[in-house]
Amino acid sequence: MDYGSASPVDTRVLEAMMPYFDKEIGNPSSPHSSGRKAKRELEAARTDVANLIGAQSPRSIIFTSGATESNNLALRGAAMRYKDKGNHIITSSVEHMSVMNPLKDIQRSGFDVTHIPVDRDGMVDAERVKDAINEKTVLISVQYANGEVGTVQPIKEIGEIASDNRILFHVDGTAACGKIPLNVEEEHIDLLTISSNDMYGPKGVGALYIRQDVRILPLMLGGGQEFGMRSGSENIPGIIGMGRAAKLASDEMIDEGARLIRLRDQLIDSILKIEYTYLTGHRTKRLLNNASFRFSYIEGESTILMLSELGITASTGSACSTKTLEPSHALIAMGLRHEEAHGSLRLTLGKYNSQEDVDYVLESTPGIITKLRALSPLYPAHG
Incomplete structure (x- = not known):
């Protein structure tokens, strides 16, 4: 991913x-x-x-x-x-x-x-x-x-x-x-x-x-x-x-693009059902393989490390991917606060991804977000 x-x-x-x-x-x-x-x-x-x-x-x-x-x-x-x-x-x-x-x-x-x-x-x-x-x-x-x-x-x-x-x-x-x-x-x-x-x-x-x-x-x-x-x-x-x-x-992008849009939209529609989760980027005018999000009350690098333990590769715009202490300049330019930008997750699909891959990500992600928020003193569920 x-x-x-x-x-x-x-x-x-x-x-x-x-x-x-x-x-x-x-x-x-x-x-x-x-x-x-x-x-x-x-x-x-x-x-x-x-x-x-x-x-x-x-x-x-x-x-x-x-x-x-x-x-x-x-x-x-x-x-x-x-x-x-x-x-x-x-x-x-x-x-x-x-x-x-x-x-x-x-x-x-x-x-x-x-x-x-x-x-x-x-x-x-x-x-x-x-x-x-x-x-x-x-x-x-x-x-x-x-x-x-x-x-x-x-x-x-x-x-x-x-x-x-x-x-x-x-x-x-x-x-x-x-x-x-x-x-x-x-x-x-x-x-x-x-x-x-x-x-x-x-x-x-x-x-x-x-x-x-x-x-x-x-x-x-x-x-x-x-x-x-x-x-x-x-x-x-x-x-x-x-x-x-x-x-x-040139020969294959139209058919492959239609397949990736279907998988991308499944990721977007399902992950947005998680509480305090938001899409980053335009909903329709976006790359056909890109599903990017921000999760409140958690850090993006923690999310990708836990996904990695389950065999899922992903990326984030925060310090883990940029190797600096600064959040993504693109997310900041879009008006996000630093703490919001640090909770980002990007999933990008390709020609070797399958429906089974998407299903596995959708099965795995909610539990990871729940675990990380349980550790966060800022999460509203703590009272």
Whole structure:
């Protein structure tokens, strides 16, 4: 129940990758037959990723080491490329730390960053983004969906605002790409971060979509691979795996999505019957595999440890998962008090979850919550 943290590699993806670890070892920059074959496979994977997101040209796909690198390349590359035009960036208050921290660093270079607040569901108001634009705004960066609470943002509306004002629009699509249909052309996305592992591909590989008429500065300089945007010998096994994962997602996400929505809603409807339990994130505009909650009067890390003892993996936005003493910045941005945010629990489903898994979680969770509340001096049942 923690696919949001890590997903297994699909066996069909692994099968496609295996020959390129020991038999097909060509470098795509080499002119011989082995190199040319690697080059063909590299470009085939590029095409599959482009097709997944509705990109007009495969050349708009730049392979990276993962979502964090893609976010850094998009943000730093765009800011530095257009710094003579302006020094203002707009983002939301619930972005992933691989967006928040690069933006903090960019501020040290003289940029101003406006963080748009969200409502109680974690939703960004597109009109507030519009109102924040000024003559120095060069970039807007808003995640497609929040991986913690599941809320899907109004990306098309924000994209139209960015396009109308001729401002670059970056979207961190990590939590959404491969799970729900998205289209960079229809949604006016200029830069899109894509993660391999979040769609059952291998870890350590990702991609950044860069619209063909957009120019940004590279971070990695060297031999000029990836159209000069990301130098270094390409991770051919990983890229082939990501391409295969993208093709499978294109073919299967609609049917698989319907199955996951049914399981997700069972989790939500049943767990909300527990007293003093609340859903976090938007009820309907949310990732199809995300069921996230907060429980009053208990700590989230205690919940996941007790679930783990029963063989159930889950996550929380509190100190246990962030390795800090601070609660989730996303939950705080949504208006929760610190003690409320510390009682969070996130269950994220995937393709290998079954009805039996969901039934087991629903059988186990109420008893755990009851035990933990019995230990809490704040729980009203104590008198």
